[in-house]
């Protein structure tokens with residue numbers, strides 16, 4: 025018998041994402057189905073608020089064990105090294121950025137983090153640093169700092185996504201592999217010869233992926249000097265210099281100075297991107313597509329729509345919300361959304 029959450033199918037996808045991110049999904053077993061419900065295997069009981077938020081209940085059921093031909097998971101590799109109750113507390117998910125693996129540790133694992141990190145390093149190929157994530161994303165630069173605990177003592181690496189190389193120092197700049205499928209979604213919409221503004225460009229993943237794959241011209245703005253320096257290095261590394269113009273500084277000040285009107289504007293700063301709509305409209309024309317990112321509770325999508333339309337009204341700019349797409353997870357039932365707006 026396996027501990028499961030029984031949840032209505034319509035909540036399944038977001039709950040699985042939440043369980044993955046909070047390291048409670050039991051990845052040893054297949055999902056089960058019964059009528060309108062999904063049975064999601066878990067490795068420990070989630071908080072009461074999760075049960076309430078997703079209207080789900082804890083049950084025990086027989087589920088099929090996943091047959092693996094692939095290498096052992098971290099938890100499997102820890103069997104015989106740690107006690108089962110300790111293994112239960114170990115995260116089965118971690119981020120891989122270049123040759124750095126970043127993992128969070130439960131507070132109860134104090135003192136045995138190194139053992140876990142060594143085991144993770146042995147489990148993975150081509151990893152030279154295992155680091156723990158320090159708690160929160162901080163400041164206007166949105167940095168998620170890490171502390172290397174095993175392997176080489178560095179926070180710099182070269183990440184790869186969609187055929188481009190991105191030099192990054194995780195303790196100086198923001199970079200997340202969790203945006204990479206979103207870059208692909210936008211890439212598919214981009215037409216030849218578009219002029220694109222990327223606000224909040226960080227070390228350059230949006231501009232460089234677009235410039236590498238499409239015949240476009242890009243303006244990339246970023247406030248963090250360390251990110252600007254890395255973005256310039258990354259542009260050279262990927263030979264995209266002819267297509268990208270870097271604008272250093274605060275978007276509030278720098279965007280209004282631009283003489284261009286853009287076909288597409290990307291605004292990947294979900295906490296506060298809406299505060300920059302005024303500047304985005306100053307460099308828009310009829311038909312400009314704006315990709316505006318926001319964090320929101322999944323029950324409040326209508327409120328989010330209204331909030332954004334109210335801001336546009338106040339700025340006397342007519343827009344049409346073409347689409348709202350869930351592009352990432354932030355917390356229990358709170359997701360990162362992209363509003364695809366068309367300037368009318």
Ligand SMILES: C[S@@+](CC[C@H](N)C(=O)[O-])C[C@H]1O[C@@H](n2cnc3c(N)ncnc32)[C@H](O)[C@@H]1O
Nearest residue numbers: 164165198199200224225226246247248274275
């Ligand atoms: C969530 S990160 C996204 C970075 C990048 N687009 C990526 O996907 O990796 C947001 C970025 O916006 C930058 N930023 C924050 N406030 C800004 C402002 N007022 N003007 C320009 N950039 C800003 C931060 O330094 C950070 O690099």
